[in-house]
Amino acid sequence: MFDFFKKKPADSAAPQPSPAAPAPATAPEVAPVEAAPIASTVTAPAAAPETNSAPADARSWAARLRDGLSKTRAKLNAAVGPTLGADVGDVMSDLFSRRKIDDELLDEIETTLLTADCGVDATQYLIDEMRKRWKRDKLETGEQLKGVLMELLEGLLTPLQQPLDIHTHKPTIIMLAGVNGSGKTTSIGKLAKRFQAEGKSVLLAAGDTFRAAAREQLQEWGRRNDVTVISQDGGDPAAVVFDAINAARARGIDIVLADTAGRLPTQLHLMEEIAKVRRVIQKADPTGPHEVLLVLDSNIGQNALAQLAAFDKAVGVTGLVVTKLDGTAKGGVLAAIARTNPKPIRFIGVGERIDDMQPFVAREFVEALFDAAPAK
Numbered sequence: 001m002f003d004f005f006k007k008k009p010a011d012s013a014a015p016q017p018s019p020a021a022p023a024p025a026t027a028p029e030v031a032p033v034e035a036a037p038i039a040s041t042v043t044a045p046a047a048a049p050e051t052n053s054a055p056a057d058a059r060s061w062a063a064r065l066r067d068g069l070s071k072t073r074a075k076l077n078a079a080v081g082p083t084l085g086a087d088v089g090d091v092m093s094d095l096f097s098r099r100k101i102d103d104e105l106l107d108e109i110e111t112t113l114l115t116a117d118c119g120v121d122a123t124q125y126l127i128d129e130m131r132k133r134w135k136r137d138k139l140e141t142g143e144q145l146k147g148v149l150m151e152l153l154e155g156l157l158t159p160l161q162q163p164l165d166i167h168t169h170k171p172t173i174i175m176l177a178g179v180n181g182s183g184k185t186t187s188i189g190k191l192a193k194r195f196q197a198e199g200k201s202v203l204l205a206a207g208d209t210f211r212a213a214a215r216e217q218l219q220e221w222g223r224r225n226d227v228t229v230i231s232q233d234g235g236d237p238a239a240v241v242f243d244a245i246n247a248a249r250a251r252g253i254d255i256v257l258a259d260t261a262g263r264l265p266t267q268l269h270l271m272e273e274i275a276k277v278r279r280v281i282q283k284a285d286p287t288g289p290h291e292v293l294l295v296l297d298s299n300i301g302q303n304a305l306a307q308l309a310a311f312d313k314a315v316g317v318t319g320l321v322v323t324k325l326d327g328t329a330k331g332g333v334l335a336a337i338a339r340t341n342p343k344p345i346r347f348i349g350v351g352e353r354i355d356d357m358q359p360f361v362a363r364e365f366v367e368a369l370f371d372a373a374p375a376k
């Protein structure tokens with residue numbers, strides 16, 4: 001079922017997101033709110049919606065998270081792996097367990113943190129703190145230092161562990177933004193199913209009006225999954241979202257998920273367009289949007305910081321969905337975000353299945369990053 005959203009195979013080796021959708025010749029105008037077209041297509045769910053037939057993954061989330069983070073874990077291990085000749089899954093433990101603490105070990109840890117995309121700022125912070133604790137607490141073994149690093153990382157990431165509130169507003173309006181291919185549409189499907197499972201009714205706004213295929217995919221998905229989709233043939237994304245909010249209100253829907261077309265921060269007219277989408281949401285509901293989720297593909301590593309800054313400036317990002325942690329060795333970027341532009345990480349994704357996206361839990365993440373022991 002979920003493959004329906006799959007437009008292209010995930011390219012785990014790709015260091016950058018796929019190129020931007022072609023920009024329209026002229027930036028589409030956002031219709032004034034009063035004049036918002038009422039010609040949106042309402043794709044009502046089928047009478048007897050199909051249920052999600054994707055086979056459930058028998059492994060626990062902890063096991064999938066750990067497996068998903070194996071590339072980042074391997075990267076963290078890289079500095080010492082070859083010399084120890086151990087399986088990458090075990091090397092992190094070996095790094096710490098077989099060595100005494102010295103400056104050389106700290107230098108190696110510094111390099112591995114940098115190559116796992118923790119960024120200069122977070123790496124410096126972690127190394128400085130580890131050095132302090134080494135001296136202050138008279139640590140001797142690498143194993144003790146590993147405990148300190150885990151503790152520090154958890155301390156860094158815990159403030160970002162803030163669940164998304166879907167209960168305060170009705171409808172709760174959630175807008176998704178991001179570059180092309182970051183995983184917006186897939187995330188919308190995962191979120192819709194998750195919210196439905198929590199007993200909430202969901203309506204989708206097909207705000208990606210550039211790609212007809214994107215609209216059709218959402219419509220078809222909505223038909224099969226008991227989710228109403230509001231769309232328009234081409235036209236104005238802001239008007240689609242405006243209609244969707246009114247439709248949700250009229251139908252007593254709990255949550256509106258507004259898709260938007262992918263765009264690069266360098267496409268200034270498209271960044272202006274998404275800012276207008278946000279403003280029109282506010283006109284439709286002065287309390288909204290209640291969440292502006294930026295979907296970040298973790299493969300882009302440090303580039304995530306620039307994307308976050310640009311989208312934040314344009315639409316005021318209130319939460320992050322970090323996708324594709326399974327295909328990357330750059331999971332350290334979460335630490336970089338925590339240090340330089342902390343935003344709540346609402347969900348992380350480690351695969352394409354519906355249950356491969358879960359709320360971010362700092363402790364789980366850090367344990368998965370270090371612990372190579374097989375989880376059930």
Ligand SMILES: Nc1nc2c(ncn2[C@@H]2O[C@H](COP(=O)(O)OP(=O)(O)OP(=O)(O)O)[C@@H](O)[C@H]2O)c(=O)[nH]1
Pocket residue numbers: 005006007008009010178179180181182183184185186187208214261262263295323324325326327349350351352356
């Ligand atoms: N491995 C992996 N693949 C993912 C994950 N999340 C999404 N994908 C895949 O990434 C690809 C792009 O996802 P989409 O949801 O189409 O991305 P998008 O941001 O909507 O793309 P545009 O509409 O082009 O802007 C699809 O093949 C998804 O299946 C993840 O956590 N792990």
